[in-house]
Amino acid sequence: MKSTEHETVKNTYQPDILIIDDDPTMSRILSMVLIKAGYTVRSATTARNGLNDALRKTPDAILLDYMLPDRSGLELLVDFRNSIDLENVPVIMLTASSETSIVRTAIVGGVNDYLLKPVEPETLLNRLESLLGNRALSQLNQEENLKVEKEEVKEPLEDQEGSADPEKYAPDQTAE
16 A cells, blocks of 8 residues: 555644634535644634634644635734734635735735645645644744753853862962
């Protein structure tokens, strides 16, 4: 049996994807593709429900429809980017419109990627994997930077506590 690149994930961690789309058919198709690829999926049909769901439990990524019944996806994106908990969550905007002004506005507004409907499953999975991989690397870099900063703070404190080499701070005896 030939293995595909996007087989179901066999490890214990399954990235959590929030789909915010008012089209139940689109939402169901996206959910099936993502679940088969090993993701955990939640969905909302309005901007309000999507924001509440995202704030309740921060997703690993968000698939956001451009047109929602209560607000535009761009307006909701502003809320995500203004939230401390959601500002760094990757967002892929989904829309049937290829109008360049919409694409430009979405990118300037902070969307990480932009896909036209109908979405090709392989394209969606590749883009999602790329965004999640970049986010994981960014988080690792932040953790490493924090470790380095803690070590830099710790070393001078150890010196002050007397664990430093006393010869290093002794007055020069050769000048007599």
